[in-house]
Amino acid sequence: MRGEKNEMTQEASFVTVVMPTFNEQPFVGAALDSLLRGNPDVLMEILVLDGGSADRTRAIVRAYAASDTRIRLIINAGRYQSTGVNRGVAAADPRSSIVVRADCHASYPVGFLAACLQPFSDPRIVSVVVPMVTEGRTCFQRAVAASQNSRLGNGGAADRTIGASRFVEHGHHAAFRRTVFQDLGGYDETFSHNEDAELDLRIRASGGLIWLAADAAIRYFPRATPGTLARQYFRYGQGRAKTLLKHRILPNLRQTIPLALGATNLGALLLAPFTGPLPLVIPAGYVCICFSRGMYRAAITRDPCLSAEGVSHVIMHHSWALGFVSQVVRTLTS
Numbered sequence: 001m002r003g004e005k006n007e008m009t010q011e012a013s014f015v016t017v018v019m020p021t022f023n024e025q026p027f028v029g030a031a032l033d034s035l036l037r038g039n040p041d042v043l044m045e046i047l048v049l050d051g052g053s054a055d056r057t058r059a060i061v062r063a064y065a066a067s068d069t070r071i072r073l074i075i076n077a078g079r080y081q082s083t084g085v086n087r088g089v090a091a092a093d094p095r096s097s098i099v100v101r102a103d104c105h106a107s108y109p110v111g112f113l114a115a116c117l118q119p120f121s122d123p124r125i126v127s128v129v130v131p132m133v134t135e136g137r138t139c140f141q142r143a144v145a146a147s148q149n150s151r152l153g154n155g156g157a158a159d160r161t162i163g164a165s166r167f168v169e170h171g172h173h174a175a176f177r178r179t180v181f182q183d184l185g186g187y188d189e190t191f192s193h194n195e196d197a198e199l200d201l202r203i204r205a206s207g208g209l210i211w212l213a214a215d216a217a218i219r220y221f222p223r224a225t226p227g228t229l230a231r232q233y234f235r236y237g238q239g240r241a242k243t244l245l246k247h248r249i250l251p252n253l254r255q256t257i258p259l260a261l262g263a264t265n266l267g268a269l270l271l272a273p274f275t276g277p278l279p280l281v282i283p284a285g286y287v288c289i290c291f292s293r294g295m296y297r298a299a300i301t302r303d304p305c306l307s308a309e310g311v312s313h314v315i316m317h318h319s320w321a322l323g324f325v326s327q328v329v330r331t332l333t334s
Contacts, residue, residue: 013043014043014044014045014093014095014096015042015044015045015098015100015113015117016044016045016046016088016089016092016093016096016099017044017045017099017100017102017113018049018084018085018088018089018092018099018100018101018102019031019032019048019049019088019101019102019104020049020050020051020080020084020085020103020104021048021050021051021057021061022050022051022052022053022057023053023054023057024053024055024057024104024105025053025055025056025057025060027104027105027106028048028057028060028061028104029060029064030107031102031103031104031105031106031108032048032061032064032071034107034109034112035108035112035113036068036070037110038108038109038110038111038112038113039110039111039112039113039114042113042114044070044113045070045072045092045093045096046070046072046102047072047074047088047091047092048061048072048074049075049076049084049085049088050074050075050084051076051078051080051081051084052075052079058073061073074087074088074091078189080189080195081103081187081192082186082188082189082190082191082192082195083187083189085101085186085187085195086186086187086189089178089181089182089186090182092178097177097178097179098116098117098120098176098177099175099176099181100116100174100175101173101174103220105220105221105222106132106218106220107218107219107221109216109217109218111216112218115215115216116128116130116174116175118213119165119211119213120175122209122211124209125208125209125210125211126176126180126208126209126210127173127176127200127203127210127211128175128176128210128211128213129168129170129171129172129173129174129211129213130172130174130212130213130216130217130218131162131163131172131212131214131216131217132160132172132218132220133149133162133217133219133220134148134149134160134219134222135219135220136221136222136305137224139305139308140224140225140305140308141221141222141223141224142303142305142306143294143305143306143307143309143311143312144222144223144309144312145222146297146306146309146312147309147312147313147316148160148220148222148312150293152289152290152293152313153312153313153316155255155257162214163214164214165211165212165213165214165215166211166212166214167209167210167211167212168210168211168212169200169210170196170197170200170210171200171210171212172196172218173196173199174213174216174218180203180206180208184199184202184203184206185202186199187199188246190242191239191242191243192238192239193236193239194236194238194240194242194243195239197239197243198243198246201243201247229312229315229316229319230315230319231319232319233315233319233320233323234320234322234323234326235323236320236323237320237323237325237326237327238323238324238326238327239323239327240255240320241323241324241325241327241328241331242327242331245327245328245331255324258316258317258318258320258321258324259321259324259325261286261318261321262317262318262322262325264282264283265282265286265318267279268281268282268283269283287314290309290310290311290313290314291311292310293310293313294306294307294308294309294310294312294313295307295310297309
């Protein structure tokens with residue numbers, strides 16, 4: 001075991017951080033700062049893969065790169081995160097045996113890289129994932145954060161709660177063995193979302209294990225408007241459906257619930273003109289539960305912004321369900 005640890009330390013002495021970006025002007029500087037300042041003793045490079053930002057994202061990254069040679073800006077012609085990470089892994093320094101994926105909409109704790117690397121002393125572990133705690137800056141973001149941190153919003157996902165470190169089936173990607181990632185073909189570049197969960201299925205099918213490092217939780221900053229939140233969850237639903245269809249597996253209970261909610265609420269709305277208002281009791285009850293939670297959270301935290309948590313729940317559940325169904329229909333009719 002001592003020999004394995006020494007070998008692992010030597011292999012992981014240089015780390016490549018791959019960071020996909022697209023219009024991340026408000027976040028990219030802070031994300032880079034948290035990685036650089038929080039890991040002063042780690043030998044690393046940070047590859048920023050930009051998918052065609054129209055704001056100042058590239059200019060900010062170039063300014064950082066001009067003062068720190070560890071940072072490189074690479075153009076991601078494929079635009080998606082999946083293509084960006086794949087290109088980053090391919091362009092990584094030959095010394096890197098472990099690649100860390102970092103997202104701009106996040107802040108990283110002190111010692112994050114070391115916490116991600118330590119589990120790889122176990123040769124069975126192929127990927128390390130981390131918890132993601134959502135934090136809002138604006139009023140609506142705080143409401144979204146409250147929703148995403150709650151069981152009603154996240155369905156009890158392992159990577160959305162802080163608990164004990166353990167083996168899991170899926171989580172928010174943080175690090176992986178470079179050779180295994182490449183041997184498995186990397187992310188499926190046809191995926192705009194859910195590429196991480198799809199890869200986790202292939203990792204587990206190959207016999208690899210996934211470790212949730214609870215001591216490396218990151219802070220995630222959610223979408224700031226109802227429209228961008230709806231688009232994000234619509235694409236999440238599409239990505240999940242695409243994953244299940246590709247691997248010919250059924251959704252689990254956590255994924256089935258928003259589908260059932262969406263179908264039931266829509267069915268009640270369609271029936272009401274023919275049967276009277278009785279079916280509307282179902283969607284009314286659902287909305288009441290969501291909005292009551294928001295009002296309760298606003299009251300106990302004395303933050304009136306959290307009263308919009310109910311709006312976030314409704315948007316997330318129904319956008320995800322609509323995206324899921326649209327992808328299934330598209331696949332079956334193509």
